[in-house]
Structures are given as structure tokens and as C-alpha cells.
Amino acid sequence: MPLDTSTYSLALLRIDGRRWNDLRRLHAQIHTQEAADGSSYLEMGHTKVMCVVTGPAEPQAGQQKRGTAGGGGAGALGGGQKDAASIVVNVVVAGFSSVDRKRRGRNDRRIQEMEITIQKALAANLHTHLFPHSTITVSLHVLSQDGSLLAALINATTLALIDAGIPMTDYITACTAGSTSSYAAGDDSADPLLDLNTQEEQELPFLTVATLGDSDKVAALVCESRVQVSRLEGMLVVGVDGCRQVRRLLDGIVRAKGSKMIKEGVVQRSDLMAVSLEE
Amino acid sequence: MAQQTLLSPAELAYLHSSLSLSPPIRPDGRTSKQFRPLTAETGILPGTNGSARVCLADGTEAIVGVKAEIEKTADPLGDDGERYREYVKSASGVGGGDADEDRREARGEWLEMTVEIPGLRDDDAGTVFLAELLREALLADGELARKLWINRRFHWRLYLDILLISPPLSYPLPLLSLTTHLALLATRLPRLKSEGDEDPMFDDDWEAAPFLYPRQGAAAGSRPSITLLVVAVGDSILFDPSKEELAVADSALAVSLCEVRRERGQGSMEVDSGRELRLVAMRTIDPPSRLTPPGVPSTANLAASGTADVPLQQKQQQTADEAPQEGVWKAPLGGTPFAVLDSIIQAVLEKGGVADEVLDGLEGVDLT
Amino acid sequence: MPREAEPSLSERTFTLQAISEGLRVLAKVSAEVTVPFPDRPFDGIFQITSELGPMVAPSYEVNRPTETEVLLARLLEKTIRRSGALDTESLCLVAGQKCWSVRVDLHVLSADGNLIDSACFAVVAALRHFRKPDTSIEGETLTVYTPAEREPVPLSWLHSPFCATFDFFGDEGDIVVVDTTWLEEQLRVASCTFSLNKHGEICQISKLGGRPIEATLVIQCAQMALDKVKEFTDLLDAKLAEDAKRRDKGGLMAELSAENDR
Numbered sequence: 001m002p003l004d005t006s007t008y009s010l011a012l013l014r015i016d017g018r019r020w021n022d023l024r025r026l027h028a029q030i031h032t033q034e035a036a037d038g039s040s041y042l043e044m045g046h047t048k049v050m051c052v053v054t055g056p057a058e059p060q061a062g063q064q065k066r067g068t069a070g071g072g073g074a075g076a077l078g079g080g081q082k083d084a085a086s087i088v089v090n091v092v093v094a095g096f097s098s099v100d101r102k103r104r105g106r107n108d109r110r111i112q113e114m115e116i117t118i119q120k121a122l123a124a125n126l127h128t129h130l131f132p133h134s135t136i137t138v139s140l141h142v143l144s145q146d147g148s149l150l151a152a153l154i155n156a157t158t159l160a161l162i163d164a165g166i167p168m169t170d171y172i173t174a175c176t177a178g179s180t181s182s183y184a185a186g187d188d189s190a191d192p193l194l195d196l197n198t199q200e201e202q203e204l205p206f207l208t209v210a211t212l213g214d215s216d217k218v219a220a221l222v223c224e225s226r227v228q229v230s231r232l233e234g235m236l237v238v239g240v241d242g243c244r245q246v247r248r249l250l251d252g253i254v255r256a257k258g259s260k261m262i263k264e265g266v267v268q269r270s271d272l273m274a275v276s277l278e279e
Numbered sequence: 280m281a282q283q284t285l286l287s288p289a290e291l292a293y294l295h296s297s298l299s300l301s302p303p304i305r306p307d308g309r310t311s312k313q314f315r316p317l318t319a320e321t322g323i324l325p326g327t328n329g330s331a332r333v334c335l336a337d338g339t340e341a342i343v344g345v346k347a348e349i350e351k352t353a354d355p356l357g358d359d360g361e362r363y364r365e366y367v368k369s370a371s372g373v374g375g376g377d378a379d380e381d382r383r384e385a386r387g388e389w390l391e392m393t394v395e396i397p398g399l400r401d402d403d404a405g406t407v408f409l410a411e412l413l414r415e416a417l418l419a420d421g422e423l424a425r426k427l428w429i430n431r432r433f434h435w436r437l438y439l440d441i442l443l444i445s446p447p448l449s450y451p452l453p454l455l456s457l458t459t460h461l462a463l464l465a466t467r468l469p470r471l472k473s474e475g476d477e478d479p480m481f482d483d484d485w486e487a488a489p490f491l492y493p494r495q496g497a498a499a500g501s502r503p504s505i506t507l508l509v510v511a512v513g514d515s516i517l518f519d520p521s522k523e524e525l526a527v528a529d530s531a532l533a534v535s536l537c538e539v540r541r542e543r544g545q546g547s548m549e550v551d552s553g554r555e556l557r558l559v560a561m562r563t564i565d566p567p568s569r570l571t572p573p574g575v576p577s578t579a580n581l582a583a584s585g586t587a588d589v590p591l592q593q594k595q596q597q598t599a600d601e602a603p604q605e606g607v608w609k610a611p612l613g614g615t616p617f618a619v620l621d622s623i624i625q626a627v628l629e630k631g632g633v634a635d636e637v638l639d640g641l642e643g644v645d646l647t
Numbered sequence: 648m649p650r651e652a653e654p655s656l657s658e659r660t661f662t663l664q665a666i667s668e669g670l671r672v673l674a675k676v677s678a679e680v681t682v683p684f685p686d687r688p689f690d691g692i693f694q695i696t697s698e699l700g701p702m703v704a705p706s707y708e709v710n711r712p713t714e715t716e717v718l719l720a721r722l723l724e725k726t727i728r729r730s731g732a733l734d735t736e737s738l739c740l741v742a743g744q745k746c747w748s749v750r751v752d753l754h755v756l757s758a759d760g761n762l763i764d765s766a767c768f769a770v771v772a773a774l775r776h777f778r779k780p781d782t783s784i785e786g787e788t789l790t791v792y793t794p795a796e797r798e799p800v801p802l803s804w805l806h807s808p809f810c811a812t813f814d815f816f817g818d819e820g821d822i823v824v825v826d827t828t829w830l831e832e833q834l835r836v837a838s839c840t841f842s843l844n845k846h847g848e849i850c851q852i853s854k855l856g857g858r859p860i861e862a863t864l865v866i867q868c869a870q871m872a873l874d875k876v877k878e879f880t881d882l883l884d885a886k887l888a889e890d891a892k893r894r895d896k897g898g899l900m901a902e903l904s905a906e907n908d909r
Contacts, residue, residue, distance in 0.1 A: 035338020035445045046326070050342075052397070054446055092395050095440040096327045096344030103393065113721045113855070116714055120856025124837070139397040141442055143342065144326050207852065217859030221839065223852035224725055229873055232849060233866050240862055 008180055012191075015199055016045075021238065023175070023195045023245055028155070028253050030163045038164025042156040044175075045197055046146035049153055051160035052139050056085050056131035085131035089119040091153065093142040114150055118157055121210060121220045127167040136166065147197040148176045150208045150222060155246060162254055170213030173246040174220070177239030178206035179231045190231065192238040205231070209239035214247060216240055286526060288574030292608035295527040299513025306523055312626070312633045314519045317457070319644045321465035329466030329491070333458040337521065340444040341454050343462035349429070349479060350389075350436040385424035385434070390414060392439045394455065396447055410441070412562055413456055413506060416535030417463075419559035422501045426491055430476045435468060449522040450564070452533055456506035457641065463503040465646050466491040490646075504537035504559050505637065507627060510566065511619045516626050518633050528566040530615035534627050535560040538638055554635070556628050563615065574608035671756035672765045674773035676749065678780075680791065683739065683746040691738020692748035695723045695770060703758045715762070722763055722853065723753070726808050726842040727770060730850035737803035740782060740789055747779060749802065760828040763840055767810040772883055775804055776890070808850045809879040811872035812840045820858040823868065825875065839865065841872035845880040 008014060018024070024045030033039040038053035091111050095103045118138070126136070138160070140153050151174035158172050178193040178200060196206050205227035210220040218240070227235070261267050286294070297304045303311050315336045324330040329345040394410040396403075417423055427435040439462070441455050467488040469481035482488070492502055510520045510528035517524060525531060539555045627634055683690060699707040699716045707713060712720075727733070738747040751770050755762065778799035781792045814835040816822040824831065832838075837857030842850040849869070854860070 033334070033338055033340050033445055035340075035448055048324070050444055052444060052446070090397055092397065092442065094342075094344055094395070094442055095393060095438055096324065096330070096346045099326065101346040101348060101438050101440075109717055109721050109724075112717045116718065117855040122856070124856060124858045137398070141342070141395075141397075141444055143344070143442075144324055211862075212859040215859070216862040218854065218862050218865055219859040220856050221852055221854040221865060223849060224729065226730055227849050229843060229847040229849050229869055232852075232869050236862055236866065 008191075014193065016197060018195075020191050021194050021241075023242060023249075024197070026246065026249050028159055028250065030159050030253065030257050036164075038160040038162070038166070040156050040159035040163060042152055042159065044148050044152045044155070044195070046144055047148055047152045048142075048144040049149075049156045050141040050143060051153075051156040052141075053136065053157075053160045053164040053166070054139070055136040055164075056134035056166065057137070058133070059086070059135040083132050084128040085126075085134045085136050087119050087122050087126070087128065088135055088137045089115045089122075089157075090137070090139040091115050091118075091142065092140065093145070097142045097145045114153065117150065117220055117222065118154060121154065121172055122157065122161070125168050125170070125172050125212065125219065126161065127169075130167060136161075136164075145198070147199075147201045148195060148208070151175045151195075151210070151246075154210050154220070155250060159250060159254070170215075171247050171250060172210055172212055172219050173243045173250060174208060174210035175239060175242035175246050176201070176206050176208045177235045177242060178204045179227060179235050180204060190234075192231075192234045194238050194242045205235075207232075207235055207239060209236060209243060211240055211243040211247075214244060286523065286571075288572060288608035291527050291568075291571055292574055292606055294523060295512060295608065296606070298515055298517065298524065298527065301514065303512070303515040303517065305517065305521075307521060311515055311517050312636075314453075314633065314637060314640075315521075317454075317640075319457070319461055319641070321461050321644060321646050328468060329462050329464075331458050331461035331465055333454060333461065335454055337448055338445055339448050339451060339454055341451065341458040342442045342444060343455075343458045344440050344442075345462050345466045346438045346440070347435045347466075347468055348438070349433055352432055352434050385421075385428050387414075387418045387424050389424055389427045389434055390418060390437045390439065392417075392441070394441045394443070396443045396451070398446065409452065409455065412452070412533060413441070413459060414439075416456070416504045416506050416560045417459070419535065420501045420504065420537050420539075420557070423463075423503065429471065429479050432476055433479050437466075439463075449520070450508060450525055450531075452506060452564075453508045453519055456504075456535075457637070460503045460505050461641060461644060461646075464490070464492050464641075500540060501557075502538045502540070504535045505634075505641075506533050506535040506560075507634065507637070508532075508564070509534055509623050509627065511615065511623065516619075516623055518626075525566055525568070526571065527568050529568070529611045530619065531564040531566040532615070532620070532623055533560075533562045533564055534558065534623065536627060536634055554638070556634055558624065558628060561624075566611070569610050569612075571608065571610050573610060576607045670759045670761070670765060672762075672769040673754045673756055674766075674769040675752045675754070676773045676777040677752070678747050678749045678777070680740065680745055680789075681748040683743060685743075688743035689739050690735045691746040692750075693728060693733055693735050693738065694749075695720075695728065695751045695753065697723065697753035697755075697766065699755055699758075703755050718853075718855070719763060719766060722810065722840060722842070722851065723767060723770060725851040725853075726767055726810055727774075730806075730808050730842070730844075730848075732771070732804065732806055732808055733774060734803040734805050740784065745789055749774075749777075749779070758829065760830070760832045761812060761826050764810045764812050764826070767808070767842070768879060768883070771807050771809065772886075774802060775807065775883070775887060777802060806844045806846065806848070807880060807883065808842050808844045809876045810840055810842045811875040812838055813868045813872070814838045815858065815860055820860045821864065823864070823871075825871075839868060841869055843873055843876045845877050847873055 013019065025043070027043040029041045031039060032041045032050070033052060036052045036054060040051045042049055042051070091114055093111060095101050122138070128136070138157055140156065142149065142153070154172060154174040161168060175194065176196045178196045180191045180193060193200065193204070196204065200206070205225040207221060207223035209218060211217055212219050294306070305311070309315070317333055317335050319331065319333045321329070321331045323332050323342070324344055327344040328347045330343060332340070332342045334340045392410045392414040394406050396406055399406055427437055429435060439459060441459060443451050443455065467485070467490050469485070470487045470489055471479060472482050473480040493500070507518060508520060508531065510517050510525060510531045512524070512528055520528060520531070536556050536558050539557055626632060681692060683692065697716065697720055699713065699719070700709055701707055707716070733749070738749060740746055751773060753766055753770060755766070778801055780794065781797040781800050783790050783792075811825065814824050814827045814832065815837040816824060816835055820836050827835065837854065837860055839852070839854035839860070841852050844850065854865070
């Protein structure tokens with residue numbers, strides 16, 4: 001289904017009217033659910049995901065079995081359960097999430113790969129050694145998809161883990177970056193693009209990058225389309241910068257929620273807190 | 280699915296006896312016919328034909344999305360069936376377009392339903408059972424399938440995807456059922472522009488799309504069914520049981536009922552007279568209480584009595600005689616007495632009872 | 648990286664082996680005529696199957712895909728299938744009715760690290776080495792010729808992508824190592840696989856989690872990966888040329904002659 005993005009070169013505006021370095025509207029909420037240890041809801045444009053974190057808790061008998069069989073499970077941490085918490089990630093893509101209803105089983109390899117990516121990125125970032133003999137279960141629900149799915153899932157997971165109060169090194173934030181040239185064209189005038197939607201993802205080469213905090217460190221990098229190696233640098237730079245923007249937005253959401261909780265008296269204000277309530 | 284609670288036999292016995300009192304004393308202070316408070320919203324997902332989200336006060340949350348696709352109706356009789364029908368028509372002298380005749384061919388398989396519960400496989404027996412239970416209740420009145428009929432060659436296929444977002448804290452049946460009910464009420468299908476049996480053409484304007492279930496006051500007809508979970512503990516009948524209450528239930532029943540609106544007379548000023556409740560389906564649910572370990576009476580307890588030889592004898596006696604001892608937990612055995620079933624049905628269908636209360640509550644939800 | 652690549656003589660399968668280091672991968676290609684998928688009537692069927700069985704290590708169970716297996720399958724899918732290395736339209740014989748179904752079965756005989764790179768090399772090599780029976784269509788009849796009637800033809804191959812995996816070590820993840828053995832893999836803090844062809848087109852990059860790595864290092868690795876891939880391409884081209892020379896005895900007449908080498 002080829003789409004026409006050739007108009008980009010005329011006005012330098014994308015199909016949805018954004019410039020090359022514009023993120024879509026990012027809306028997020030944390031602590032959306034009372035029953036869960038941590039939860040979040042995140043929208044990146046029309047991509048909408050929900051995340052629920054349970055744990056650290058005692059591993060359930062059934063969970064461990066699924067973990068190894070389903071691929072999203074303990075995996076690399078399976079042997080090290082004695083001295084660190086294992087992380088189980090479940091991604092459920094709702095049948096109604098895309099334009100045409102399509103049911104994806106739990107054994108879909110694309111979903112399993114996303115589960116593994118998120119699980120491994122978290123394993124390196126969370127201080128799991130503080131919770132030996134336990135499991136942190138992350139269940140993600142995709143309600144609506146319009147590009148940048150993996151990025152949205154990673155961002156929602158980060159928020160939910162913050163809500164659950166699980167210690168981590170820094171935020172892991174993600175976004176996508178693309179390039180206006182297709183792989184065949186070797187033109188030098190190609191512009192990098194930030195935060196692609198489904199239409200752009202189908203037509204243009206793109207990658208998903210996740211970085212740690214404000215640094216340039218790449219926690220995860222996934223590219224599934226054909227692109228010249230010379231384009232990589234430009235796309236990566238734009239992607240990393242996008243991650244920084246996302247981090248600022250997420251940080252703002254966490255801080256706003258925190259000060260609201262203090263004002264409402266849900267948590268005690270302590271002198272150690274460096275949060276200014278005037279924000 | 281309704282997982283085991285970590286309650287000791289003594290706790291189970293205590294809970295059971297306090298719930299058997301009249302009036303029963305529930306752990307969360309509700310009355311026997313009170314639902315947990317819930318928050319609901321509809322139309323949360325613009326990409327679906329209809330969607331709803333419901334959060335119960337205990338924190339469980341569900342989202343339902345409805346998607347509709349056009350599908351060609353396969354003729355069960357093949358071409359011969361077509362010819363046969365033509366023959367019948369010409370013979371009986373009935374002209375074409377006898378819509379009522381055709382509408383009866385609506386089939387239940389046009390509604391597809393999936394339930395996703397985090398941490399459970401999608402082909403888990405419990406999940407499949409839940410989906411089938413809800414589907415059966417929705418189709419039981421026969422109205423829903425008929426609404427999906429477009430013309431003799433085409434029909435809508437309706438996909439109902441139910442997501443339980445939170446971990447399954449209590450048996451999620453009532454939550455999922457109420458969410459499904461709301462999602463169906465919020466479902467709109469594009470307005471049909473074509474006529475008769477030609478290939479269907481639809482109006483592009485979403486604003487003009489009619490609701491699957493016409494708005495209140497507009498027309499008569501049945502509404503999507505709701506399924507309530509009712510348990511019996513001793514002589515008490517409790518609605519919307521929590522996990523702990525389910526763990527001591529003598530019997531649990533999923534009762535599905537639907538509301539049928541009668542045509543209101545012109546100029547009738549009565550507001551609430553149009554509602555008539557119909558019982559459409561009922562299923563017994565295996566309560567997890569059957570799997571709980573039995574308590575040991577203190578007379579048989581080694582630590583309590585302090586003598587070694589007597590308890591063994593008594594224990595054997597205990598297993599032999601079926602009579603339950605007061606204050607000692609024993610998992611319920613056997614089926615549900617007919618009198619209990621009867622009183623459950625009475626309680627459900629009671630005018631101004633729980634069902635009315637729930638339906639009134641759901642009606643208050645703003646449908647967008 | 649492949650330490651030795653050997654096209655086998657008797658069959659048209661391709662074995663990649665490095666016996667001394669304990670890594671052996673076998674890829675076998677087969678083709679048969681089937682009916683195309685109804686939603687893609689103009690495309691042939693191309694699939695890659697890989698299974699890690701107990702032969703590799705007792706921890707792999709049959710019918711229970713492990714994480715390694717899922718990732719390997721996805722990687723081969725993205726590198727070879729989705730990048731369009733094989734022209735699937737050329738596999739179509741009669742639109743919507745007949746097409747070739749090409750199937751690659753990957754068997755890992757023994758593994759000692761760097762499974763992905765070698766598996767990818769083996770699959771690409773096997774596909775390029777493979778010859779499918781020649782066919783002709785006259786009117787409505789499709790004829791498939793035996794190798795004796797007509798020389799089998801190679802697949803329509805568009806480009807040869809290869810994988811290069813980099814493993815990162817150290818607290819900062821700044822020590823980069825290629826072609827790690829199994830023992831080394833246990834100690835890595837992160838890994839990143841690039842798939843490219845010799846024209847410098849990236850087909851796929853996957854750094855699936857692990858310790859965060861400086862972005863500049865990732866760019867450097869991409870450049871190194873390109874050099875590695877050029878090496879692979881030369882190696883494979885040389886081996887295939889060698890094999891072709893050995894096979895080419897001067898057509899059917901030479902094969903039918905009663906004389907033998909003795």
C-alpha cells in the first residue's frame with residue numbers, strides 16, 4: 001500500500017502537518033489503577049497503551065513456567081533468581097487496536113520479540129538485586145496502534161515502574177526516528193524524521209531507539225527496514241534527541257503527580273524531597 | 280481463574296457463619312444486595328465501533344472494544360438453497376423482500392468474543408468458559424444476531440474483545456459483563472445507503488451512524504443482557520461477591536438477564552414502567568470453596584487436647600459422619616437445593632431490586 | 648564469523664562448519680510446486696524454519712521455543728525474508744494457481760556462540776547454492792523438467808545480507824568483541840546485531856535491551872559491520888565459484904559419458 005509522502009519536499013510538512021523534529025502529542029497518566037502496584041496510561045498520538053506492574057512479589061508457580069515457555073519470561077535471569085528479582089513482561093495486543101481487526105496470539109514472534117526487548121532493557125536498568133527470590137510482572141495492553149508501538153510500550157513501562165516505586169538507574173525513554181529517503185534512493189537531501197505514525201512507518205525506513213536518562217547511551221535499538229548505513233547516524237541523533245524530549249515530558253508528568261499527591265496528603269512531605277510544589 | 284484465597288479453615292468458618300446471619304455481615308460492610316461502586320466511561324477508543332471502560336471499587340478494571348466487519352453470508356444450502364427458496368417463494372406467492380422471513384436466518388456465530396486476562400493463556404479453559412458464558416447470554420434473546428443482518432447476502436460480523444487490565448482479584452464475570460453491556464450500547468454501525476440485496480454501501484458520515492441499540496425512549500426492544508454473579512451462603516443470598524465471599528460460598532450462580540422495553544403508549548408520562556426483566560440464561564459456577572481444606576475440630580487437635588491416642592479414633596469418626604460441627608470449616612458438598620435456586624431467581628428479578636439498580640446505574644453513564 | 652565454509656559435494660545443501668571450535672550449522676533448501684496464498688496470488692512461498700533441539704544442548708526442548716530460538720527466527724526473517732533478498736515474485740508460475748514453495752530448514756548441529764551470524768551465513772549460502780528444476784509453460788500446461796532433461800536454474804537472488812554481531816563487555820560496555828564463543832557470551836553485558844549487504848544497506852539492527860551503550864560506539868560498530876559483511880561476501884563468492892567450477896564438467900554429455908576418473 002504505497003502512500004504519497006512526496007509532498008514533504010514541497011512544504012517540509014509531514015502528512016499530519018508536523019515538521020521533521022516534532023513529536024506527536026504525548027499524554028500520560030500514572031497511577032491509573034488502585035489495585036495494581038504500579039500502573040500507567042500513555043498516548044503517543046493515536047498509539048495508546050496501558051501498563052500494569054505487579055510486584056516485586058513471590059513468584060507464582062504458573063508464572064515461572066510461562067516465563068520460560070513464552071519467551072517473555074525470566075530467560076537470562078532464570079538462573080540468577082536467587083540473588084535478583086526476575087522480570088516477566090506480557091504484551092497483549094487487543095484485537096480492536098488496529099484499523100482492521102486482527103487477532104494476534106500470544107505466540108506471535110513479533111510480540112515475543114518486543115517482550116524480550118523490554119524485559120532485557122529493564123533488567124539492565126532496575127536494581128533487581130534488591131529483591132531476591134521475587135518476580136516483577138509487567139503486563140502491557142495495546143489499546144490502539146498508530147506507529148511507534150515499541151517506543152510507547154517502553155515509555156509506559158518506565159512510568160508504571162516509577163509508580164510502583166521500584167528503584168532504577170534512570171528513566172528509559174524511547175521514540176522512533178525515520179528518514180525521508182527510501183533505501184533505493186541514494187539522494188543526499190534526505191531529512192531525518194522524528195516520531196513516525198503508521199503511514200510513515202509503512203513507507204519510510206525507521207528505527208526505534210531507547211536511551212537511558214539524559215545520556216547518549218542506547219539501551220535498545222531496533223531497525224527493521226532497509227536503509228543506507230550512512231543514514232544511520234542522522235536517524236540515531238534525531239532519535240536520541242527525541243528520547244530526551246520524551247524524558248522531559250515524562251519527568252514533568254511524574255513530578256506533577258508527585259506534588260499533587262503531597263498536596264492531597266497521600267504522602268508526607270519530607271525535607272529530603274527536592275520537589276518544588278509550585279511547578 | 281477464581282484463584283485460591285489464603286484463608287485458614289478457621290477464618291473460612293468465621294466468614295461463613297457471619298455471612299449466614301440474617302442480615303449477613305459482609306467483610307466490606309455492604310448489604311447483601313449492594314453492588315460495589317463502579318466508575319464507567321464509554322467511547323474511549325475512537326478507532327472502534329464502540330468501547331467502554333469500567334473500574335470497580337476494588338481496583339479491577341476492564342476495557343471492551345467492539346469492531347464490526349462486513350462479511351458475505353454463506354448459504355448453508357449452497358446454490359440449491361437459493362433455488363429452493365425461490366421455488367418456495369413462487370409457490371407460496373410471497374414476493375421478494377420478505378425481510379422478516381430472512382431475518383430469522385441470523386446466526387449466532389456472527390458474534391465473536393475473546394477474553395484476555397493477564398497472566399493466563401488465551402486458550403485457558405477458564406477464559407474460554409468465561410467468553411462462551413458471556414456470548415451465550417448476549418445471544419440468548421436472539422435480538423443481537425438479528426441486528427447484524429444487512430441483507431440476504433451480507434451481514435455484520437461483530438468482534439467483541441474484552442481485556443481485563445488489572446490482575447484478576449475477584450471472579451471478573453460481573454465486571455466483564457457490565458463493560459460489555461456498555462460497549463454494546465455505545466456501538467454504532469455505519470448507516471446503510473443501499474437497498475435490498477445489492478452490495479452494501481454505507482454513509483461516510485460517522486455522525487449519522489445509528490446506534491446498534493437505539494437510544495432510550497426511541498424504540499422498543501431488548502437491550503444487551505447483563506450477567507450477575509450471585510452466591511448463596513447458608514440462607515443468605517449475596518450479590519457481587521468479593522473473592523473472600525466466593526471462597527466460602529455454598530453455591531455460585533451466573534444469572535443473565537436482559538431488559539425488554541415495551542412500546543410506550545403515546546402521551547404516556549410514566550417514566551419507569553417500560554422496563555421488563557427477562558431471565559435469559561443461568562449457569563452454575565464451581566465455587567472455589569470446594570477446594571478449601573477442612574478444619575480440624577479442637578477435640579481432634581493433638582496440640583489442644585494433649586492426648587495422643589484419642590484423636591486418631593475421633594478423626595475417623597469425624598470423616599465417617601457427615602454432620603458438620605458448629606464453627607469447624609468443611610468444604611460444601613453436593614449441588615444447590617432447588618429452594619435456593621428459586622430464591623436467587625426471585626431476588627434477581629425482584630422489581631426495584633439489584634438488577635434494576637444496576638441497570639439504572641448503567642443508564643446514567645454518558646454514552647458518547 | 649564463519650571460520651570455514653564448505654559446500655558439500657553430494658547434495659546441494661550447504662554446511663557451514665567450524666568443527667574444531669564446536670560450531671556446526673546445516674541449512675537445507677527444498678522446493679516444491681504448491682498453490683500460492685490467496686491474498687498474494689503473484690508471490691511464491693518462501694519460509695525459513697529453524698529449530699534448536701536437544702542435539703545442540705540438553706536445555707533446548709522440542710516444541711518449546713526458547714528465547715534464543717524466537718530471536719534467531721525473527722532475525723533470519725527480518726534479515727533475509729523481509730529485506731527482499733529472494734525475489735518471491737519470480738517463484739510464481741501461474742498467478743493464483745501454481746507457485747514454487749522454497750523452504751529452508753536450518754539445523755544447528757552443535758553451537759558454540761555466535762549462532763546468529765553463522766545461521767544467517769548458512770541460509771544465504773544455501774539459497775545461493777540451490778538450483779531449482781527448470782519449468783516451462785505452454786498454454787495451460789506446466790512442465791517441470793528433471794535435472795537430466797534440463798539444467799536446474801538458480802533462484803532469482805537480489806542481494807546477499809549477512810549478520811554481524813558485536814558483544815559488549817565491561818561495566819561501561821565499551822569493550823567490543825566480535826565472534827564470541829559460548830563461554831564469552833555468558834559474560835557479555837549487551838549485544839547488537841547488524842544485518843547489511845555489501846552495498847552498505849542496513850536490513851536490520853537489533854540491540855534488544857542489555858546495558859546501555861554510547862551512541863557513537865553504535866555508529867562505529869555499524870561501520871565495522873560493513874567491513875565484516877564485505878569479507879563474508881568475498882568468502883562466499885569464492886566458495887561458490889570454486890564449487891561451480893568443480894561441477895561444470897561440460898554439460899549433459901560429460902555426465903552421460905561412460906568414462907570415469909579412474
